[in-house]
Amino acid sequence: MIQKPRGTRDFLPDEMERRRHYEGVLRHVAETFGFREIATPIFEEAELFILRSGSNILNELYAFRDKGDREIALRPEMTAPAIRMFVNSMSNEPKPIKMFYFGQCFRYERPQSGRYREFYQFGAELIGNKNPESDAEIIALAASMIKALGLRDYRIRIGHIGVLRQKLADAGVPKEKTAEILQKLDKKLYDEAEPILIDLGVSDLARQEIFDLTGTVGGMEVLSNVPGEAGDYLRSVAEILGRMGVRDVDIDLGVVRGLDYYTGMVFEAEAPALGAEKQICGGGSYTLSELFGGEQVFSTGFAIGFDRILLAMEKEGIEYGLRGIDAYVVPASDAVRGEAYGIVSMLRDSGISSDMDLMGRKMAKAMKHASSVGAGKVIIVGEKELSERSVTVRDMSSGDQTLIRISELVRYLS
RNA sequence: GCCGGGAUAGGGUAGCUUGGUUAUCCUAGGGGACUGUGGAUCCCCUGACUCGGGUUCAAAUCUCGGUCCCGGCCCCA
Incomplete structure (x- = not known):
């Protein structure tokens, strides 16, 4: 008997009906926010993803050479394709451009709970300007989507990558070391970050400031302790979210995200019930268009791990009634x-x-x-x-x- | 890539420690009883030891390897 490939799934009619239903809920929410759906190819030139994420992602890419000798990869995410599409065909559209997408992505990884080699992402990108309004809009959309699905136990945490990067640079951390330190800080592994910083000659005071910053966690009120431009920026975002009635978000300046290209606000959502693979949503503001041959345009966006969020809903006992x-x-x-x-x-x-x-x-x-x-x-x-x-x-x-x-x-x- | 646990009809399971009849039970699916009324009962049927090698008179059971699944690590764009 032929089996399905590792890390893939078949969806039987009952499950498919449920998935389509919730997919529809997400689409509907995105549309009520004025976002419009797009679709891009399931495979792209591998280069697109390498430009976005660095060559180390090749290990986890489903990539192959086609009959025309082109290096092709199945898309591992949809932000890069969306921005490529923007650069190719939408750069003169009126701003802001608000788009969303839903589809499968592929990563060659070891499958585990909530992690598949073929998985589904629902994402949205707002292309136009770097300002608190755009970031708040995107966070509000993500929050509304999670809420509309009916998930109860989750946390949305907002951070700002700019503050931390600036702080590290000021403290004399060289650029090539930044990623490694950010990674430790993201996981709150202060014990492991400290010796690296000491090696780099970062002063006691600067180290303390870095740790204090990443340890800034809590409700919106903790922002009053955050100085500078980034503090003002996040206060604006928080203010707008408050006006929009978005309450279920926290501040966590330790949210770092993996990537270099994030430029300012970053955020994540997680569902603790999921265990090791509990992150259900991630996003932030970035620029990518210039990497793909366009002008630099600021964007902000996020993607929801559709499979994971459905799994989290299942664990909460949220039942879907079949239509019959x-x-x-x-x-x-x-x-x-x-x-x-x-x-x-x-x-x-x-x-x-x-x-x-x-x-x-x-x-x-x-x-x-x-x-x-x-x-x-x-x-x-x-x-x-x-x-x-x-x-x-x-x-x-x-x-x-x-x-x-x-x-x-x-x-x-x- | 690493560590650990698994895999028995479509789904859920017993049997495995201590190798030995026709592999257990529930459910599902198909047919029938009920001659124009479902979710009830009864009867019949379909259908499984993950794959390959080894040990043995004999393997679902012991052993080695592959595949896939699950939990965790690494990674997580």
């Missing part, structure tokens, strides 16, 4: 089967989802089947009813039955 089918048409005998085809067809033409027995089952078995496919109503087509140009409509949850004229059926079921 509106009507199931059951001929009472083979003699009236022909009439039943006409009725099911009439219902379908009117937009009422309907099905009928294709297995040649007798009535009792057909009823049973109607029940197992979640039919709301069963339309019993029998000789007795037909003689009055009617059918019997049985409500499957109550068991009540009514005689309805065929000419009235569509109206009755609508």
